[in-house]
Amino acid sequence: MIRLRNLHKSYAMGASKLHVLKGIDLEVGRGELVSVMGASGSGKSTLMNILGLLDRFDEGEYRLDGEDMSELSETRAAQLRSRHIGFVFQSFHLIPFKNAVENVALPLFYQGVPRRERNRRAAEILDKVGLADRAVHLPRELSGGQQQRVAIARSLVTSPKMLLADEPTGALDSGTSYEIMKVLQRVQGDGVSVIIITHEHDIAGMTDRIIHLVDGRVDWDRSNLRREPAGHEESEVAAAAAGS
Numbered sequence: 001m002i003r004l005r006n007l008h009k010s011y012a013m014g015a016s017k018l019h020v021l022k023g024i025d026l027e028v029g030r031g032e033l034v035s036v037m038g039a040s041g042s043g044k045s046t047l048m049n050i051l052g053l054l055d056r057f058d059e060g061e062y063r064l065d066g067e068d069m070s071e072l073s074e075t076r077a078a079q080l081r082s083r084h085i086g087f088v089f090q091s092f093h094l095i096p097f098k099n100a101v102e103n104v105a106l107p108l109f110y111q112g113v114p115r116r117e118r119n120r121r122a123a124e125i126l127d128k129v130g131l132a133d134r135a136v137h138l139p140r141e142l143s144g145g146q147q148q149r150v151a152i153a154r155s156l157v158t159s160p161k162m163l164l165a166d167e168p169t170g171a172l173d174s175g176t177s178y179e180i181m182k183v184l185q186r187v188q189g190d191g192v193s194v195i196i197i198t199h200e201h202d203i204a205g206m207t208d209r210i211i212h213l214v215d216g217r218v219d220w221d222r223s224n225l226r227r228e229p230a231g232h233e234e235s236e237v238a239a240a241a242a243g244s
């Protein structure tokens, strides 16, 4: 799905340059759930923005589904972003005067999908994130966790191949964060590659693989045995019981 080779990125800082990504090598397969950790300023969001084709890189290779991203036209980048990539951020970026189902349907509006079909698909995805009963609520009538689930539903309504989430639980308490992670695990189960930036070990612990960045480089990259964070062991037991 994603293949990076020796990827470099610098930002111009007046006359000098700030070298942020210093040779990133990374592969992420279809349907993987991966977390990216690292100190503030280590380059996590920069990497995410490049993966999401929101920003350009200077050197190295980025292949998305085999396609070379180095000499991409703005039109093709916009097309790939709207068709194949979903974004979720720490702040939910919902439109305040539109209700949940309208917010979720918005990307389909931009794709020219007819209204009935838009609303049908939006309602279906809202149901998937457990918000069928909140469809006509405005963002301000929803809790933070519910708003984030609306944002996730919106990012999924176009059936992307990859979901990029930059600190999706950064503004949420631990119980709500746990619920969001459960939703993202379900998304992964549908074959979407999910990449999450997080500072929280409990959140990273719920992914299959953790990538640690230090100063613009991959410090380590290991697979992780998914575990439920402290306080949620009961549900783990329940899940195991349900599975057996």
Ligand SMILES: Nc1ncnc2c1ncn2[C@@H]1O[C@H](COP(=O)(O)OP(=O)(O)OP(=O)(O)O)[C@@H](O)[C@H]1O
Residues within 6 Å of the ligand: 011, 012, 018, 020, 038, 039, 040, 041, 042, 043, 044, 045, 046, 047
């Ligand atoms: N648009 C920009 N122009 C100039 N410098 C930038 C820009 N975006 C990021 N930087 C710098 O690049 C470095 C890496 O930033 P980045 O946002 O990728 O870090 P991060 O790992 O996401 O940090 P945090 O955990 O605080 O979100 C920082 O030193 C930052 O100041």
Ligand SMILES: [Mg+2]
Residues within 6 Å of the ligand: 044, 045, 046, 166
């Ligand atoms: Mg960041």
